[in-house]
Ligand SMILES: Nc1ncnc2c1ncn2[C@@H]1O[C@H](COP(=O)(O)OP(=O)(O)O)[C@@H](O)[C@H]1O
């Protein structure tokens with residue numbers, strides 16, 4: 001695992017030559033929600049600083065209630081910071097003219113239910129003072145892009161959540177913004193929709209646009225983001241490029257086509273001469289952000305309990321109890337983590353001190369098995385935990401990894 | 407819509423917010439419902455109203471009640487629309503989408519106000535057309551004589567003219583000075599003596615003793631067509647039963663040959679209109695009006711009740727238009743009030759607040775009484791007044807006086823009575839109403855609303 005502080009400190013050093021225009025600067029930003037009497041109710045954002053350069057795809061990652069949306073709303077001038085400094089394109093978030101360059105998709109669909117999709121886009125186009133022909137052209141293309149050109153005459157109120165999400169995305173792009181802020185863009189979208197959103201983000205980035213996306217879905221962020229911050233309890237717990245965050249410097253990973261069994265044994269035998277058995281890890285390349293993320297959040301949670309009372313736990317827990325939708329498995333893990341549930345296999349796993357290689361292997365193998373034979377969401381990690389209990393040997397795992405035939 | 411392309415670009419966002427607001431009202435069938443309600447009301451009122459049986463009486467009461475109910479209904483609907491539209495949009499989150507677009511927050515508010523006023527323009531146009539057509543239709547059902555009376559006395563626009571009121575205060579002071587100079591009193595209560603002298607002067611001015619003649623010189627007489635003299639009088643007996651008295655009038659200068667005599671038996675405590683032929687003005691352009699008291703009674707013309715010379719200056723449609731312009735002005739204020747309330751408060755509180763303000767408006771009679779009396783209590787004996795009474799008065803009376811002032815400033819221009827009397831609602835009145843309601847109160851409300859709304863955080867606690 002990587003040292004957190006080391007990473008945060010490394011961040012400025014790693015981009016000294018980056019003299020691209022600063023699109024967003026945030027310094028020492030805090031937001032405390034107060035109740036009617038002015039008493040602090042929730043510290044949603046706590047001393048956050050970051051900068052976003054032109055052309056970057058920037059991810060805000062964190063469990064529910066960690067302050068992502070609050071940060072975004074402050075960037076947009078919807079919330080006033082309690083403390084701190086924000087600049088967008090060199091102006092305050094309330095500067096009206098700057099807003100011509102921003103597109104925003106809120107985390108929920110706040111649309112006018114009595115308008116149809118074309119009228120919705122036309123309305124927002126008018127707010128940007130677009131000429132009628134330009135509005136019509138863009139509306140047409142956007143509806144095409146989000147796959148709603150078949151249903152353009154139905155009012156938005158009749159749309160499903162995913163369809164509303166799509167129209168929300170379309171309106172965020174009507175002004176061809178230089179900065180696109182997407183708050184949980186894939187929430188409520190079907191898998192194809194998610195893919196399309198990610199492709200869209202990549203396309204925008206290729207056109208030199210700056211994109212901020214907030215998400216609790218790790219796959220969203222990992223696929224498209226250049227740089228991420230990880231929030232927990234309103235604080236930045238980690239920040240950097242994905243590469244910086246995920247690289248383990250004291251280990252090396254060899255990635256090569258699958259070898260026949262005896263070749264593999266030879267290679268391993270050579271390595272075992274110099275390295276202790278328990279330091280060797282064998283797996284197929286797989287997503288690593290997840291485990292990294294889980295580690296970060298776990299540590300943050302432990303710290304939080306020692307220092308101050310948790311601020312946002314209850315919000316998240318409530319949300320979790322309601323969540324019965326077709327959610328990504330990863331999202332579920334993340335949610336449960338934040339929910340602070342009674343011990344479950346997941347919790348057990350996380351309670352372990354530093355994850356041993358064996359467990360990691362277990363987990364990875366399990367997820368591999370999942371990937372090969374896609375099954376509904378039988379909890380990945382609990383399977384891993386079962387296996388751990390059965391105490392299988394590394395060789396057995398290896399054989400299952402390479403396929404039984406050889 | 408292509409329409410925006412023709413306009414200056416900076417209007418486009420504001421107008422599209424206005425259009426959206428209008429559209430919200432039509433899509434939720436508010437407008438359609440209100441149109442039906444108003445039409446039903448205008449048509450059905452004459453059927454249910456009690457009146458004195460004359461065509462004139464019916465027309466008068468129809469105008470009074472239909473305008474009264476139109477402004478009440480539209481007042482409430484405007485407040486509701488304003489509060490609902492803005493508060494809902496803030497609470498349901500659409501405002502978060504609007505506020506991140508390149509239009510200043512005051513433009514959002516202004517756009518909404520325009521949208522609501524577009525709804526009101528439509529509704530008032532429908533109402534005015536309905537009232538106008540109904541009166542027109544009714545007058546055509548009448549016989550020629552009745553129709554002429556109606557056309558002369560109600561379906562017209564007549565500018566009112568009065569003889570100037572003497573400066574009673576100045577006269578009272580002069581008399582007092584003269585008396586003091588003559589009698590050299592050592593000590594006296596100056597204000598009460600002044601008030602007594604003034605009351606005495608007023609009584610002499612208003613009362614006409616038996617066998618006496620009273621003269622008024624009224625400006626604004628006509629040369630081409632007859633004008634009407636509107637008046638009311640009573641006897642000094644203090645009897646409440648109206649009685650019929652024979653009266654004699656001379657219009658024009660008595661000494662010249664150019665005058666007209668008129669005799670009529672008129673009821674006391676009732677307004678009458680007497681036709682005054684044209685071309686009777688004196689060399690100063692003033693019309694001399696004489697009342698000859700041939701009865702055995704003292705007759706009193708209360709200062710407030712005229713007489714008043716009503717000179718036709720325009721047709722009824724114009725007058726109706728001007729009357730509705732003032733109603734429109736009031737509705738503009740209601741819309742601003744509703745929006746201002748919703749800028750800061752949530753829907754429930756804002757709606758409650760706005761409706762209370764309207765209700766307070768309906769108590770203007772009580773408010774006027776209290777502020778004139780200077781006390782919320784009505785205690786006849788001074789020795790019965792306790793500290794508790796004084797404290798409540800000290801707290802409440804200034805507030806009520808302020809309310810009275812505000813209400814007065816708005817309702818001063820009430821066009822309803824004028825319209826029902828065939829009296830002109832002048833362009834000056836219309837301009838003054840707009841100046842006071844929109845530039846004055848409206849401006850203040852706008853400042854409050856814009857300040858509150860610009861500072862407001864537009865985010866809900868989500869999920
Ligand atoms: N308008 C608000 N009033 C009070 N508390 C709020 C409000 N908005 C957010 N919060 C609280 O602030 C914290 C962060 O919320 P949010 O930024 O929405 O989280 P995220 O977007 O990361 O899920 C939560 O504890 C939430 O309850």
Ligand SMILES: [Mg+2]
Nearest residue numbers: 068069070107
């Ligand atoms: Mg959020």
